Amino acid sequence: xxxxxxxxxxxxxxxxxxxxxxxxxxxxxxxxxxxxxxxxxxxxxxxxxxxxxxxxxxxxxxxxxxxxxxxxxxxxxxxxxxxxxxxxxxxxxxxxxxxxxxxxxxxxxxxxxxxxxxxxxxxxxxxxxxxxxxxxxxxxxxxxxxxxxxxxxxxxxxxxxxxxxxxxxxxxxxxxxxxxxxxxxxxxxxxxxxxxxxxxxxxxxxxxxxxxxxxxxxxxxxxxxxxxxxxxxxxxxxx
Amino acid sequence: xxxxxxxxxxxxxxxxxxxxxxxxxxxxxxxxxxxxxxxxxxxxxxxxxxxxxxxxxxxxxxxxxxxxxxxxxxxxxxxxxxxxxxxxxxxxxxxxxxxxxxxxxxxxxx
Numbered sequence: 001x002x003x004x005x006x007x008x009x010x011x012x013x014x015x016x017x018x019x020x021x022x023x024x025x026x027x028x029x030x031x032x033x034x035x036x037x038x039x040x041x042x043x044x045x046x047x048x049x050x051x052x053x054x055x056x057x058x059x060x061x062x063x064x065x066x067x068x069x070x071x072x073x074x075x076x077x078x079x080x081x082x083x084x085x086x087x088x089x090x091x092x093x094x095x096x097x098x099x100x101x102x103x104x105x106x107x108x109x110x111x112x113x114x115x116x117x118x119x120x121x122x123x124x125x126x127x128x129x130x131x132x133x134x135x136x137x138x139x140x141x142x143x144x145x146x147x148x149x150x151x152x153x154x155x156x157x158x159x160x161x162x163x164x165x166x167x168x169x170x171x172x173x174x175x176x177x178x179x180x181x182x183x184x185x186x187x188x189x190x191x192x193x194x195x196x197x198x199x200x201x202x203x204x205x206x207x208x209x210x211x212x213x214x215x216x217x218x219x220x221x222x223x224x225x226x227x228x229x230x231x232x233x234x235x236x237x238x239x
Numbered sequence: 240x241x242x243x244x245x246x247x248x249x250x251x252x253x254x255x256x257x258x259x260x261x262x263x264x265x266x267x268x269x270x271x272x273x274x275x276x277x278x279x280x281x282x283x284x285x286x287x288x289x290x291x292x293x294x295x296x297x298x299x300x301x302x303x304x305x306x307x308x309x310x311x312x313x314x315x316x317x318x319x320x321x322x323x324x325x326x327x328x329x330x331x332x333x334x335x336x337x338x339x340x341x342x343x344x345x346x347x348x349x
Binding site for chain 1: 243245247248249250251252253254255256258259260262263264265266267268278280281282283284285286287288289290291292293294295296297298299300301302303304313316317320321322323324325327328329330331332333334337338341342345
């Protein structure tokens with residue numbers, strides 16, 4: 001049995017985070033391309049990825065901005081997409097909450113799907129790890145991920161304007177979101193929420209300012225939560 | 240978006256940056272050990288699957304590129320992306336097979 005120091009945990013994190021380069025590079029480039037196609041300058045596309053550092057919310061904001069949706073609605077909708085970050089924050093607090101104030105702020109900035117997924121799984125396995133090892137691992141995971149996201153965005157924004165119309169890039173965003181959602185459909189509750197979201201957003205598409213989407217998302221969240229509760233109760237009754 | 244002034248774009252970037260940071264920082268930074276009520280957590284679990292499908296559904300059914308007419312190639316591509324993503328649990332596999340279906344469809348049907 002070897003002892004894990006902060007340094008070895010950091011290196012283990014880099015090793016685990018490394019494969020995400022192959023996911024972040026094409027998605028980052030795609031964001032750069034989509035942003036420039038929508039009319040953003042290269043520096044604005046890059047600023048999006050550095051300041052917001054959340055793929056789904058960035059794609060959402062750009063898609064809505066392209067449709068000339070009011071700024072307030074863009075912000076609310078894109079932040080709603082990012083609400084899961086609050087859940088990540090809840091889940092990581094027992095492990096990383098003991099760090100200093102500035103370190104916690106830095107960890108919060110770097111809290112993305114990848115750093116959350118790998119860290120929360122690892123922290124559950126490595127019960128002997130203390131704060132130092134957990135911090136080392138967390139920062140190790142993000143080291144290959146975040147810079148790849150920035151650089152790929154820049155690369156995509158620089159080549160973006162040269163991509164011909166025949167490539168049907170208008171449909172890249174729907175395909176990315178649909179594939180992301182499909183991989184997240186783990187339970188009946190997820191499927192019900194996604195189905196309600198689609199049906200209501202189409203039914204309320206006539207509403208201005210993407211209000212139809214807000215209505216659809218709110219009702220879909222409630223339906224997801226209700227179905228989950230109903231499934232739990234049914235499971236309880238069956239036992 | 241071409242008529243959106245630059246300050247408005249920066250307002251969106253800044254607002255999203257601050258808002259996203261506050262959500263990430265919320266518990267880790269401020270609230271600490273206290274847990275959210277179960278009812279709130281239960282709803283938060285479904286935010287992504289509640290927002291993203293609704294966001295793209297109109298673009299799938301009524302694409303701008305065809306002037307809002309339903310397009311078989313795009314509908315098939317969307318179904319393939321969902322199906323392969325669901326089966327493989329791999330986002331890139333879903334996107335690339337959806338893109339392959341889109342190009343095949345545009346070439347065959349277009």
